[in-house]
Amino acid sequence: MSSQLTIPTLQANVSLKEKTYDILKEAICRMNIYAPDAQLRLDERQLSEQLGISRTPLREALVRLEQEGLVNIIPRRGIFIVRKTKREIVELIIVWAALEGMAARLATQNASAEDIASLRKMFPAFSTGDQPANIDEYSERNIEFHQTILRLGGCGLLVDMADQLFLHVRSIRTQTIGEADRATRSVKDHRQIIEAIEARDTDLAERLVREHALDLAAHIDKNVSYLD
Amino acid sequence: MSSQLTIPTLQANVSLKEKTYDILKEAICRMNIYAPDAQLRLDERQLSEQLGISRTPLREALVRLEQEGLVNIIPRRGIFIVRKTKREIVELIIVWAALEGMAARLATQNASAEDIASLRKMFPAFSTGDQPANIDEYSERNIEFHQTILRLGGCGLLVDMADQLFLHVRSIRTQTIGEADRATRSVKDHRQIIEAIEARDTDLAERLVREHALDLAAHIDKNVSYLD
DNA sequence: TCGATAATTGTGGTATACCAGAGCCCACTG
DNA sequence: CAGTGGGCTCTGGTATACCACAATTATCGA
Numbered sequence: 001m002s003s004q005l006t007i008p009t010l011q012a013n014v015s016l017k018e019k020t021y022d023i024l025k026e027a028i029c030r031m032n033i034y035a036p037d038a039q040l041r042l043d044e045r046q047l048s049e050q051l052g053i054s055r056t057p058l059r060e061a062l063v064r065l066e067q068e069g070l071v072n073i074i075p076r077r078g079i080f081i082v083r084k085t086k087r088e089i090v091e092l093i094i095v096w097a098a099l100e101g102m103a104a105r106l107a108t109q110n111a112s113a114e115d116i117a118s119l120r121k122m123f124p125a126f127s128t129g130d131q132p133a134n135i136d137e138y139s140e141r142n143i144e145f146h147q148t149i150l151r152l153g154g155c156g157l158l159v160d161m162a163d164q165l166f167l168h169v170r171s172i173r174t175q176t177i178g179e180a181d182r183a184t185r186s187v188k189d190h191r192q193i194i195e196a197i198e199a200r201d202t203d204l205a206e207r208l209v210r211e212h213a214l215d216l217a218a219h220i221d222k223n224v225s226y227l228d
Numbered sequence: 229m230s231s232q233l234t235i236p237t238l239q240a241n242v243s244l245k246e247k248t249y250d251i252l253k254e255a256i257c258r259m260n261i262y263a264p265d266a267q268l269r270l271d272e273r274q275l276s277e278q279l280g281i282s283r284t285p286l287r288e289a290l291v292r293l294e295q296e297g298l299v300n301i302i303p304r305r306g307i308f309i310v311r312k313t314k315r316e317i318v319e320l321i322i323v324w325a326a327l328e329g330m331a332a333r334l335a336t337q338n339a340s341a342e343d344i345a346s347l348r349k350m351f352p353a354f355s356t357g358d359q360p361a362n363i364d365e366y367s368e369r370n371i372e373f374h375q376t377i378l379r380l381g382g383c384g385l386l387v388d389m390a391d392q393l394f395l396h397v398r399s400i401r402t403q404t405i406g407e408a409d410r411a412t413r414s415v416k417d418h419r420q421i422i423e424a425i426e427a428r429d430t431d432l433a434e435r436l437v438r439e440h441a442l443d444l445a446a447h448i449d450k451n452v453s454y455l456d
Numbered sequence: 457t458c459g460a461t462a463a464t465t466g467t468g469g470t471a472t473a474c475c476a477g478a479g480c481c482c483a484c485t486g
Numbered sequence: 487c488a489g490t491g492g493g494c495t496c497t498g499g500t501a502t503a504c505c506a507c508a509a510t511t512a513t514c515g516a
Contacts, residue, residue, distance in 0.1 A: 015303060015499065017291075044468070054501040056284070059468085060291045063245075067295050075243065076468055076507050091385040098330035098386070102322065157319040158326070161389070244470075272498070282471045287498085304477050304498055463512075470505070480495080486488090 016053050021061035023051070028070055029167055033081055034226055042071070042079040068164065084168055086227035090217045092165050097213035099162045100146060103153030104193070104209040108202040111152040119148055120194050123187075138183060145190060149209065152197070172220070182219065186212075244281050249289035251279070256298055257395055261309055262454055270299070270307040296392065312396055314455035318445045320393050325441035327390045328374060331381030332421070332437040336430040339380040347376055348422050351415075366411060373418060377437065380425070400448065410447065414440075 032038065048058045062079060065071040072080045084092070107116070122145060143166075150159045189212045196205035260266065276286045290307060293299040300308045312320070335344070350373060371394075378387045417440045424433035 017499080045466095055468095056500055056502085060288060060499095063288045063291045064295050067292050073468080076466090077509090078467065088385070091383050094330065094334075094383050095327065095385050095389060098326045099323065102326035102329075106322075155319050155322050157316070157323050161323060271496095273496095283498090284470055284472085288469095301498080304496090305479095306497065457516100459514105459516085461512100461514085463510105465508100465510075467508080468506095470503105472503085473501085475500070476498095478495105478497080481493095483490105483492090485490080 016057040017060040020051060020053065020058055021064050024061055024065060025068075025070065025167075028065070028081055029170055032171060033083055034171065038081075040081045040083065042081065044079065069168070084227070086221065086224060089169065089172055089224075089227065090221050092168055093213055093217040093220070096162060096165050096169070097210045097217070099158050099165075100149055100213060101206045101210040103150045103155065103158050103162075104197060104205040105202050106154055106158075107149060107152035108197055108200045108205050110154050111197070115152055116194075116197055119145070119152070119197065122148065123190065123194075142186065142190075149193070149197075172224070189215075245285040245288040248279060248281065248286055249292050252289055252293060253296075253298065253395075256293070256309055257398055260399060261311055262399065266309075268309045268311065270309065272307065297396065312400075312455070314449065314452060317397065317400055317452075317455065318449050320396055321441055321445040321448070324390060324393050324397070325438045325445070327386050327393070328377055328441060329434045329438040331378045331383065331386050331390075332425060332433040333430050334382055334386075335377060335380035336425055336428045336433050338382050339425070343380055344422075344425055347373070347380070347425065350376065351418065351422075370414065370418075377421070377425075400452070417443075 033040065042062075044055050044058060044062075048055045051058065062071060062073060066073050070082060072082050074080065122141065147159070147162075150162050153159075189208065193205060193208045193212065196208055261268065270290075272283050272286060272290075276283045279286065290299060290301060294301050298310060300310050302308065350369065375387070375390075378390050381387075417436065421433060421436045421440065424436055
């Protein structure tokens with residue numbers, strides 16, 4: 001038993017606009033906005049009623065979402081969840097490629113050996129070239145892998161900006177990753193990336209990460225048809 | 229550069245929150261937030277009075293500014309213009325380097341010959357290695373140069389994100405660029421960058437652009453003392 | 457019947473009043 | 487005189503009522 005009185009920080013400091021923002025963001029990201037029957041329109045008054053709050057904090061949350069590009073507020077028309085066009089998705093991934101490439105570069109220069117080692121430990125099975133058991137698990141690992149590279153770069157802003165971009169791609173990614181051929185190829189790419197970072201080969205690591213991402217962009221550009 | 233916020237009164241009829249946002253953003257960017265006597269605190273009620281509007285649209289504008297990182301809203305404490313730390317400035321430039329590097333890469337692959345030629349025409353004097361007449365003009369040209377590279381990449385998101393980052397660095401940049409030695413070096417860098425893009429040398433163009441930016445980051449990290 | 461126009465309705469935009477927490481100040485007490 | 491406690495004030499947070507414009511529908515005239 002501790003001799004100190006430990007207080008579980010009652011910090012209910014979060015304002016309604018914050019909570020509302022989180023809830024809406026989560027809800028929007030979870031839904032499949034590309035389904036043909038997707039309800040893209042939001043009604044302020046109805047939402048405020050559902051959330052049990054007034055329109056004011058709700059609107060402030062919506063303003064934030066609008067600025068992030070998740071939502072489009074058209075004066076006197078309505079509030080609409082934004083459907084990204086294929087072109088926008090591709091641009092998103094291009095920027096992602098730039099960010100993760102820079103992170104990989106920094107990682108080879110600054111990351112500790114232990115941190116880099118953690119990268120390989122994340123893929124006990126994959127590193128031998130095996131195909132992952134199930135797609136869902138792989139998808140999660142995949143996300144985790146890329147986020148780890150971002151973190152190894154040691155540049156917080158790089159991580160934050162990539163996270164924000166990632167929001168928009170999430171619903172696409174899970175659908176695209178499902179193709180078997182791409183999964184095996186992806187595993188191979190990852191192994192090479194890890195090796196390059198371990199070898200502290202800055203240029204190679206950057207190039208592999210960038211090409212891996214741009215390859216996804218090209219794939220989407222060519223094969224995804226349900227956009228636009 | 230004034231350390232005080234100067235707010236013109238508006239009485240517009242369209243989208244007060246938009247106009248307010250623009251005015252505040254402009255005002256914050258114009259002031260020297262690193263002056264010792266800078267007034268960093270904003271008062272909602274006082275501002276709304278000066279602008280001739282109510283607090284509601286003003287708050288929505290402030291929420292946007294907060295999300296962009298220009299302002300920090302602390303519940304029941306106040307609203308404060310954010311002073312970036314040196315570390316944050318450096319990270320900003322690192323991300324900038326990644327974005328512009330990618331743009332340069334894309335420019336060598338996709339930009340038309342005419343567009344690339346426009347890059348060189350922007351610097352009739354500089355391309356011969358001469359030092360610019362005055363610092364202010366050079367600073368403007370410098371900004372224009374980098375924004376043009378971003379644009380040549382043909383990726384709109386790259387341009388938008390870089391612009392947003394640029395907001396935060398503007399007040400720093402004008403002060404840093406003033407050092408004579410750096411200006412001459414900068415001109416030389418620019419010439420090399422143009423040549424690389426003209427030669428469609430993707431890797432070289434990317435490297436030069438990246439190193440040019442990271443060089444600024446390193447310079448700020450070592451020599452700027454009025455941050456933190 | 458068709459078209460133009462006017463009334464209605466529904467949406468986001470704005471103004472305002474009130475709420476609650478954080479700091480500050482001052483009186484009170486030891 | 488110093489420390490403490492309470493209340494006053496100032497701040498952002500929230501609720502609500504009203505406004506202006508756009509889309510729609512109803513109505514009237516040709």
